[in-house]
Amino acid sequence: MIARLIFTTLALTAMDTGLPVQITGSTQKNSEIADSNSAQESGPVKSHAPIPKVPNAIADDLTKSPPELVSSQDTYSAEFSAMVELFPSYAPRAVPITGAMRIVGSDTMGPLLANIGISYQVVYPNAKINIEQGGSSKGISALKGGGCDMASVSRDLSTKEIDEISKATGKQVFVVPIARGAACVYVNADNPIVGFTKEQCNGLVSITHAMTEAPIMRWNELDSSSPLGSTFPIIYVPRMTSGTLQLFIDWCMPGEQITTISRFTESGPSSVVNACCAYQTAVGISGYANRQPRARCIALSNGAGQPFVTPTVTTICDGTYPLARTLNLVFVATDAQHIPEATIEFLRFTLSEDGQDLAAETGNIPMDANALPGFLGTPVKGIWR
């Protein structure tokens, strides 16, 4: 009996200690370890899946352009093709054009004219087209002083300027629009700001800020929710002779001086956009043709309460974008009947399918094919002859 009592006591004690439970617990842990091991083992199985081939030459990576990089701004759209096709083709003259022609002026128009010049010289190998930049104002001055055959001007000429050229040269002034574009305000692609009003542009860029009570010095003064907070907007502009800058000044700060605080003058319009591509706090003023994937042309509004308009082909062509403009070639002649042959031919080439194709390729918008200047003559069966 005593033995039975002792056995029962021992059995109860063993049950209270929960030994089997502990054993079960450790078993569970071990199973977890086993699971985790199997999980670890299953990793490499996945990594042994076929590895996509990667080109092993550095050159391939450094030169290939990922397809996603081609932005909508860079594509030569079907819209452009339709516009270009409306222009007459260019047939070279039987008697080739020879001699040099000097075109001075707009930085924005530089690449366009240089490309047209190269193609023109393929048609007429003995013709030489010299392009010089320096800004629209420089072109106008050169034309006045007889220092060039044509001035490239990336804005509308004022009546005063036309009168001055006419007076200085004693000849009639001809202004021929060869492409369309706009002066744009650029910011970094990562900057979420939607747009600027005319007043904001004035407060930001003008030293006297006639349209605002105080100068605008920080990003959160332009947009309270700007992630750039109280950092300074750094302004990048082309040279003062630039037609693009002049158009911007005439729009938002007529008669005022441009600020000297946090402002940098760049060597060319592409450098302005490059700064906006690189620096997140940058604001740049440059031409529509200079747009790049890492910089964004922001919308502009003619004033508080007015709609914001982004520069697009549509808004530039219909003139709703505040800083839409035409890119012009300006020259002088006694009258329309006495324009030099070389000038006529160069303009015909520029306003042909080939010339307008180059305009589109260099980031500009082709002209309206129904508004060709009368002194160029009439195309015969869609060909300039």
Add this chain to the structure above:
Amino acid sequence: MIPRPGPKAKSCAIALLSALLIVGCASGSGKSKPGEAARILRDQRITRAQLEEASNAFADRYFTLMLSASERVMRDNKDINQCRIMNGLRLLGVSSMYDIATSPDTITQLVDQLVVVTLQNYFWVDSGRAQKIWGPRAQFLVENLRRAREDIWTIASRVFTDAQLEELDLSIATWWSRRGGTEFVAYVRFSEVSSVKGEALIERVRDGGGLLEPLDRATEQVENANLALDRSFFWAKRLPLFANWQIEALWYDMLIMPDTQRLLASVDTMSKAIEIVPERMKMLNGTITGAQDTARDLVDRIFHRVLVVLIVALSGVFIIMKWRASRKEAKS
């Protein structure tokens, strides 16, 4: 309160100051000669030695910019391909820059550096290619490439007139608009970008048509011969700085090969397995300690129960013995 000078007092002071300045200038320089401004301008012209120095300094600066940018991109970056492309970019860029800095002609050095850096900006910064490849890590590289562009154009503005700079800018922009996006930019040179027109520009600058001090051809050749040794030393001293990048390039090229990738995956698995061992040991140790504690606890409890049972049993035995004794006594 001190009264502020009125407009009249101010204008008097300005007039007096102007008069003193005029007298001072006149007494200092004597009679003003025609062409004085041109002489001052000529005196301020940069010399070839200064330009050579600026070009070398720029190459070093470019090296520093690329080194710091690549460190940002490659540090703790487990993407071999990203590291490989970055290494390739810095290796080609820096070797190209030193190659230019040690080339024979000083003006060509400058325009070549200008072309490479400007094209690199078009290619990597403007297009967004850098962000596409390296994501947010690219920002530092992008800013450094832009700084390099600012620096080299500033140096160029000491040599070329505004018009000449615009000509250079137009040449590069035109070339890029015709060939953009697909060129191997670190090794593009000005001669390729500008052809005959560019040669003419360099000749004009060489002959004093820019801001560079003109030099007759014979003197220039002697100077270049003297500089050749300096350039060799310059190159030789810099070479070890980025020689290891070449080794890294080979290493990354090897790493990126599909077979190496598979091997790496296996090694990775193995290393992960090795990493697990101490962890498992630790866990096992914990389990053993737990089991020991449990057993100790169990023994304690058993001992306690056995003791209780023994006491109960002994008490029972004692009670029984007591009962038997009392019964015997009752019987007796």
